[in-house]
Amino acid sequence: MFTERFMKNRRGILLERGERVRLEAAIEDVRTLHPRMTLVRAGEPLHQSLFLIEGIMSRHMDDGNGRRQLVAVHLPGDFVDLHGYPLKRLDHDVGTMTAATVAVVPHSAFDAIVADMPVMARKLWFATMLDAAMHRAWLFRLGRLDAIGRVAHSLSETNARLFSVGLSNGRRFVLGLTQADVAEICGLTHIHVNRVVRTLREQQLCLFRSSLVEILEPQRLAVRGQFDPHYLYLSDATADPSRSERSS
Protein backbone atom coordinates (compact mmCIF):
# COMPACT_ATOMS: atom_id res chain seq x y z
CA MET A 1 0.00 0.00 0.00
CA PHE A 2 1.29 3.42 -0.95
CA THR A 3 -0.66 5.27 1.74
CA GLU A 4 0.10 3.07 4.75
CA ARG A 5 1.88 5.95 6.52
CA PHE A 6 -0.97 8.43 6.03
CA MET A 7 -2.37 9.51 9.42
CA LYS A 8 -0.39 6.78 11.11
CA ASN A 9 -0.22 7.07 14.90
CA ARG A 10 -2.24 10.26 15.19
CA ARG A 11 -4.27 10.88 18.31
CA GLY A 12 -8.02 10.39 18.02
CA ILE A 13 -8.02 9.48 14.37
CA LEU A 14 -7.65 6.22 12.52
CA LEU A 15 -8.11 5.54 8.85
CA GLU A 16 -10.36 2.49 8.61
CA ARG A 17 -9.48 -0.27 6.18
CA GLY A 18 -12.28 0.68 3.78
CA GLU A 19 -11.15 4.29 3.81
CA ARG A 20 -7.57 3.35 3.08
CA VAL A 21 -8.68 1.10 0.23
CA ARG A 22 -10.68 4.01 -1.17
CA LEU A 23 -7.67 6.30 -0.90
CA GLU A 24 -5.46 3.76 -2.64
CA ALA A 25 -8.03 3.44 -5.41
CA ALA A 26 -8.02 7.22 -5.81
CA ILE A 27 -4.35 7.21 -6.80
CA GLU A 28 -4.09 7.98 -10.50
CA ASP A 29 -0.33 7.73 -10.90
CA VAL A 30 2.88 7.17 -8.94
CA ARG A 31 5.87 9.25 -9.96
CA THR A 32 9.55 9.09 -9.09
CA LEU A 33 11.07 12.55 -8.89
CA HIS A 34 14.56 13.98 -8.93
CA PRO A 35 15.79 16.18 -6.08
CA ARG A 36 15.30 19.95 -6.31
CA MET A 37 12.37 19.89 -8.71
CA THR A 38 9.58 22.44 -8.52
CA LEU A 39 6.29 20.61 -8.94
CA VAL A 40 3.74 23.28 -8.20
CA ARG A 41 4.22 26.98 -8.70
CA ALA A 42 2.25 29.60 -6.80
CA GLY A 43 -0.82 30.72 -8.69
CA GLU A 44 -1.03 27.77 -11.09
CA PRO A 45 -4.45 26.12 -11.30
CA LEU A 46 -4.46 22.76 -9.53
CA HIS A 47 -6.42 19.64 -10.39
CA GLN A 48 -4.57 17.09 -8.28
CA SER A 49 -2.82 16.65 -4.93
CA LEU A 50 0.40 14.83 -4.17
CA PHE A 51 0.89 12.24 -1.47
CA LEU A 52 4.51 11.75 -0.45
CA ILE A 53 5.49 8.08 -0.35
CA GLU A 54 9.26 8.48 -0.04
CA GLY A 55 11.68 11.40 0.23
CA ILE A 56 11.42 14.94 1.52
CA MET A 57 9.54 17.82 -0.07
CA SER A 58 9.05 21.45 0.80
CA ARG A 59 6.66 24.29 0.48
CA HIS A 60 8.62 27.46 -0.03
CA MET A 61 8.47 31.13 -0.88
CA ASP A 62 11.25 33.21 -2.40
CA ASP A 63 11.78 36.88 -1.59
CA GLY A 64 12.34 39.59 -4.20
CA ASN A 65 16.04 38.77 -4.29
CA GLY A 66 15.40 35.07 -4.88
CA ARG A 67 16.27 34.06 -1.33
CA ARG A 68 14.23 31.09 -0.26
CA GLN A 69 12.28 30.64 2.94
CA LEU A 70 10.87 27.21 3.54
CA VAL A 71 7.42 27.38 5.08
CA ALA A 72 6.87 23.63 5.45
CA VAL A 73 8.76 20.39 5.11
CA HIS A 74 6.92 17.23 4.17
CA LEU A 75 7.96 13.74 5.13
CA PRO A 76 6.75 10.33 3.98
CA GLY A 77 3.09 9.84 4.84
CA ASP A 78 2.14 13.49 4.25
CA PHE A 79 -0.18 14.92 1.66
CA VAL A 80 1.95 17.77 0.39
CA ASP A 81 -0.79 19.94 -1.05
CA LEU A 82 -4.09 18.59 0.14
CA HIS A 83 -5.04 22.18 0.89
CA GLY A 84 -4.83 22.72 -2.86
CA TYR A 85 -8.02 20.68 -3.20
CA PRO A 86 -10.32 23.39 -1.81
CA LEU A 87 -8.01 26.29 -2.69
CA LYS A 88 -7.42 25.22 -6.33
CA ARG A 89 -4.25 27.29 -6.50
CA LEU A 90 -1.48 27.79 -3.97
CA ASP A 91 0.20 30.87 -2.58
CA HIS A 92 3.60 29.14 -2.48
CA ASP A 93 5.69 26.72 -4.50
CA VAL A 94 6.02 22.99 -3.84
CA GLY A 95 9.17 21.08 -4.66
CA THR A 96 11.34 18.10 -3.88
CA MET A 97 14.32 18.45 -1.57
CA THR A 98 15.56 14.89 -2.07
CA ALA A 99 14.66 12.25 -4.62
CA ALA A 100 11.04 11.43 -3.94
CA THR A 101 8.16 9.19 -4.88
CA VAL A 102 4.68 10.67 -4.92
CA ALA A 103 1.21 9.34 -5.53
CA VAL A 104 -1.02 11.61 -7.57
CA VAL A 105 -4.65 11.92 -6.49
CA PRO A 106 -6.95 13.89 -8.82
CA HIS A 107 -9.28 16.36 -7.17
CA SER A 108 -12.21 14.65 -8.88
CA ALA A 109 -11.46 11.59 -6.70
CA PHE A 110 -11.66 13.79 -3.60
CA ASP A 111 -14.99 15.13 -4.84
CA ALA A 112 -16.29 11.57 -4.85
CA ILE A 113 -14.83 10.77 -1.42
CA VAL A 114 -16.33 13.90 0.12
CA ALA A 115 -19.71 13.02 -1.40
CA ASP A 116 -19.68 9.35 -0.44
CA MET A 117 -17.68 9.23 2.79
CA PRO A 118 -18.18 12.26 5.06
CA VAL A 119 -16.31 10.66 7.97
CA MET A 120 -13.28 10.12 5.75
CA ALA A 121 -13.64 13.69 4.46
CA ARG A 122 -13.30 14.88 8.03
CA LYS A 123 -10.11 12.85 8.38
CA LEU A 124 -8.69 14.50 5.28
CA TRP A 125 -9.66 17.84 6.80
CA PHE A 126 -7.82 16.77 9.97
CA ALA A 127 -4.68 16.27 7.86
CA THR A 128 -4.79 19.85 6.61
CA MET A 129 -5.38 21.02 10.19
CA LEU A 130 -2.18 19.23 11.19
CA ASP A 131 -0.37 21.24 8.55
CA ALA A 132 -1.85 24.40 10.04
CA ALA A 133 -0.72 23.36 13.52
CA MET A 134 2.81 22.86 12.23
CA HIS A 135 2.73 26.29 10.60
CA ARG A 136 1.90 27.81 13.98
CA ALA A 137 4.81 25.95 15.55
CA TRP A 138 7.10 27.19 12.78
CA LEU A 139 5.96 30.79 13.41
CA PHE A 140 6.81 30.35 17.07
CA ARG A 141 10.18 28.85 16.17
CA LEU A 142 11.16 31.70 13.87
CA GLY A 143 9.68 34.44 16.04
CA ARG A 144 10.83 33.45 19.48
CA LEU A 145 13.84 31.13 19.36
CA ASP A 146 17.52 31.82 18.93
CA ALA A 147 19.58 29.95 16.36
CA ILE A 148 20.34 26.91 18.53
CA GLY A 149 16.73 26.77 19.67
CA ARG A 150 15.43 26.87 16.10
CA VAL A 151 17.62 23.98 14.98
CA ALA A 152 16.89 22.02 18.17
CA HIS A 153 13.15 22.53 17.63
CA SER A 154 13.36 21.54 13.98
CA LEU A 155 15.34 18.35 14.64
CA SER A 156 13.06 17.40 17.54
CA GLU A 157 10.00 17.89 15.34
CA THR A 158 11.51 15.87 12.49
CA ASN A 159 12.43 13.07 14.88
CA ALA A 160 8.90 12.95 16.28
CA ARG A 161 7.28 12.96 12.85
CA LEU A 162 9.59 10.28 11.46
CA PHE A 163 9.16 8.19 14.61
CA SER A 164 5.39 8.25 14.21
CA VAL A 165 5.68 6.69 10.73
CA GLY A 166 8.42 4.23 11.67
CA LEU A 167 11.33 6.05 10.04
CA SER A 168 13.19 6.94 13.25
CA ASN A 169 14.00 4.71 16.18
CA GLY A 170 13.43 7.67 18.47
CA ARG A 171 17.03 8.80 18.51
CA ARG A 172 18.44 8.13 15.06
CA PHE A 173 17.13 8.81 11.60
CA VAL A 174 18.28 9.34 8.05
CA LEU A 175 17.71 12.89 6.86
CA GLY A 176 18.77 13.52 3.30
CA LEU A 177 19.09 17.25 3.86
CA THR A 178 22.15 19.47 3.86
CA GLN A 179 23.03 22.05 6.46
CA ALA A 180 22.03 24.64 3.84
CA ASP A 181 18.55 23.07 3.80
CA VAL A 182 18.38 23.24 7.58
CA ALA A 183 19.38 26.89 7.28
CA GLU A 184 16.44 27.60 4.97
CA ILE A 185 14.08 25.76 7.31
CA CYS A 186 15.29 27.74 10.31
CA GLY A 187 15.73 31.15 8.69
CA LEU A 188 19.48 31.12 9.22
CA THR A 189 22.58 31.18 7.05
CA HIS A 190 24.44 27.94 6.48
CA ILE A 191 27.38 29.53 8.32
CA HIS A 192 25.18 30.00 11.35
CA VAL A 193 23.86 26.44 11.10
CA ASN A 194 27.41 25.15 10.85
CA ARG A 195 28.14 26.86 14.15
CA VAL A 196 24.92 25.57 15.73
CA VAL A 197 25.60 21.98 14.64
CA ARG A 198 29.04 22.19 16.22
CA THR A 199 27.57 23.59 19.43
CA LEU A 200 24.95 20.85 19.59
CA ARG A 201 27.72 18.30 19.19
CA GLU A 202 29.89 19.95 21.85
CA GLN A 203 26.94 20.02 24.24
CA GLN A 204 26.35 16.32 23.58
CA LEU A 205 22.82 16.98 22.38
CA CYS A 206 22.88 15.87 18.78
CA LEU A 207 25.14 14.70 15.97
CA PHE A 208 24.39 15.65 12.36
CA ARG A 209 26.75 13.87 9.99
CA SER A 210 26.08 13.68 6.26
CA SER A 211 22.54 12.42 6.16
CA LEU A 212 22.41 10.76 9.55
CA VAL A 213 21.01 12.54 12.60
CA GLU A 214 21.64 11.07 16.01
CA ILE A 215 19.94 12.70 18.96
CA LEU A 216 21.97 11.91 22.02
CA GLU A 217 19.67 13.51 24.56
CA PRO A 218 16.16 13.86 23.09
CA GLN A 219 14.64 15.45 26.16
CA ARG A 220 17.46 17.96 26.61
CA LEU A 221 17.29 18.82 22.91
CA ALA A 222 13.53 19.34 23.19
CA VAL A 223 13.98 21.62 26.19
CA ARG A 224 16.66 23.61 24.34
CA GLY A 225 14.28 24.07 21.40
CA GLN A 226 11.17 24.59 23.59
CA PHE A 227 9.70 21.70 21.60
CA ASP A 228 6.40 20.32 22.84
CA PRO A 229 5.04 17.65 20.46
CA HIS A 230 1.46 18.44 21.43
CA TYR A 231 0.79 20.20 18.12
CA LEU A 232 1.60 17.04 16.15
CA TYR A 233 -1.38 15.21 17.69
CA LEU A 234 0.58 11.98 17.98
CA SER A 235 -0.88 8.86 19.53
CA ASP A 236 0.27 8.03 23.04
CA ALA A 237 2.41 5.21 21.62
CA THR A 238 4.56 7.61 19.62
CA ALA A 239 4.20 10.91 21.47
CA ASP A 240 7.57 10.61 23.18
CA PRO A 241 10.29 9.15 20.92
CA SER A 242 12.87 9.37 23.71
CA ARG A 243 11.11 6.57 25.57
CA SER A 244 11.42 4.10 22.74
CA GLU A 245 14.29 2.37 21.07
CA ARG A 246 12.46 0.51 18.38
CA SER A 247 14.37 -0.09 15.18
CA SER A 248 13.43 1.93 12.13
Added chain:
Amino acid sequence: MKQPYQRRQAQMQAGVATAEDGFVIMDGPDGVAVTMTAEAALGTGESLIAAAAVAQSQIARRTDEASGSA
Protein backbone atom coordinates in the same frame (compact mmCIF):
# COMPACT_ATOMS: atom_id res chain seq x y z
CA MET B 1 6.87 24.99 34.09
CA LYS B 2 5.60 27.86 31.98
CA GLN B 3 5.96 31.39 33.25
CA PRO B 4 2.93 33.74 33.31
CA TYR B 5 2.20 35.68 30.13
CA GLN B 6 4.38 38.71 29.58
CA ARG B 7 4.31 41.28 26.84
CA ARG B 8 7.40 41.59 24.69
CA GLN B 9 9.69 44.17 26.24
CA ALA B 10 13.02 45.81 25.57
CA GLN B 11 15.86 43.40 26.18
CA MET B 12 18.00 43.90 29.28
CA GLN B 13 20.63 41.46 28.08
CA ALA B 14 23.15 42.11 25.34
CA GLY B 15 23.37 39.94 22.29
CA VAL B 16 26.51 37.93 21.72
CA ALA B 17 28.54 38.28 18.55
CA THR B 18 31.10 35.73 17.45
CA ALA B 19 33.24 35.22 14.38
CA GLU B 20 32.75 32.16 12.21
CA ASP B 21 34.54 31.44 8.96
CA GLY B 22 35.13 35.10 8.15
CA PHE B 23 31.65 36.26 9.11
CA VAL B 24 30.10 37.69 12.26
CA ILE B 25 27.24 35.79 13.84
CA MET B 26 24.87 37.60 16.14
CA ASP B 27 22.86 35.44 18.54
CA GLY B 28 20.19 37.08 20.57
CA PRO B 29 18.77 38.80 22.32
CA ASP B 30 15.12 37.91 21.76
CA GLY B 31 15.38 35.48 18.89
CA VAL B 32 17.83 37.56 16.85
CA ALA B 33 19.91 35.25 14.68
CA VAL B 34 21.80 36.98 11.92
CA THR B 35 25.02 36.51 9.97
CA MET B 36 26.87 39.60 8.77
CA THR B 37 30.00 40.35 6.83
CA ALA B 38 32.73 41.94 8.92
CA GLU B 39 32.03 45.31 7.28
CA ALA B 40 28.30 45.06 7.99
CA ALA B 41 29.04 44.06 11.58
CA LEU B 42 31.33 47.07 12.05
CA GLY B 43 28.65 49.37 10.63
CA THR B 44 26.00 47.79 12.85
CA GLY B 45 28.23 48.08 15.91
CA GLU B 46 28.92 51.78 15.26
CA SER B 47 25.22 52.41 14.68
CA LEU B 48 24.32 50.58 17.91
CA ILE B 49 26.86 52.57 19.93
CA ALA B 50 25.63 55.88 18.49
CA ALA B 51 21.97 54.96 19.11
CA ALA B 52 22.77 53.81 22.66
CA ALA B 53 24.38 57.19 23.39
CA VAL B 54 21.29 59.02 22.14
CA ALA B 55 19.02 56.72 24.18
CA GLN B 56 21.08 57.42 27.32
CA SER B 57 20.83 61.16 26.73
CA GLN B 58 17.06 60.80 26.34
CA ILE B 59 16.90 59.02 29.70
CA ALA B 60 19.04 61.70 31.34
CA ARG B 61 16.84 64.48 29.95
CA ARG B 62 13.69 62.69 31.15
CA THR B 63 15.22 62.29 34.62
CA ASP B 64 16.18 66.00 34.73
CA GLU B 65 12.66 67.02 33.68
CA ALA B 66 11.10 64.76 36.30
CA SER B 67 13.30 66.13 39.08
CA GLY B 68 12.67 69.74 37.90
CA SER B 69 8.92 69.31 38.03
CA ALA B 70 8.98 67.65 41.45
